[in-house]
Amino acid sequence: MSLLEVRNLRKAFGGNIAVDGVNFDLHAGELLALIGPNGAGKTTTFNMVNGQLRATAGSIKLNGTELTRLPPREIAYLGVGRTFQIAATFASLTVVENVQMALLAHNRKVYSFWKPAAAYYREKAMALLAQVGMDSQADRASSELAYGDVKRVELAMGLANDPKLLLMDEPTAGMAPKERNDLMALTKKLVVDRNMAVLFTEHSMDVVFAYADRMIVLxxxxxxxxxxAEEIRNHPKVQEVYFGTGKTFEKKTAGAQA
Known part of the structure; x- marks a missing residue:
């Protein structure tokens, strides 16, 4: 059985149908890219899987559990993590404290003013930071980090609920080519090591073709x-709709400019 099963997914905003009958599966240990031109419906699809938007019709199942009527918090507790296009960390906290806060949220705990967040889950937070290569900067203020490092911290925070499925919205947005390559190589390693699934949206085609196991195009x-990658690269409908010219995708290395 697939980890994630999406069937006949539909979303209408008044008379505008943003997503119309989308079907796909995602398996554990797989990195799946959701791509398409602007206005294709990929962000809407992504947000329905996460619970930020409620589907008009259709089904989204995680390990057989229906998600379409659940709020994002309950979906997270079932094992769905999330990172965002613009990295979101608490600049006033240290690197490790940010991850500790994510762990507190997952464990439904609220820290008290007389027992600061730094007192909770430090060992587990450090282990997560080690997985993303940020443990040596654990006690630095997040405000001092380079953007690529902030994205790594956000990734560690996304792993705080030990997700079966990680949703990554434009994970390499705003990053330099080497940073993009490093982050996606790390993500690919985590997919294999943790046997988790990743669904990601991305505009940088070099990233998509270098790292996605499969792609779905809206x-x-x-x-x-x-x-x-090769099937999508040579698909005539994708070439026609995605570019509007019928030209083929150029092959790029992951470190090339998008």
């Missing part, structure tokens, strides 16, 4: 193609 709210 256009005008409908799924028009799915497959491997």
């Amino acid at each position: 256009a005008r709210g409908q799924l028009i193609a799915e497959g491997s």
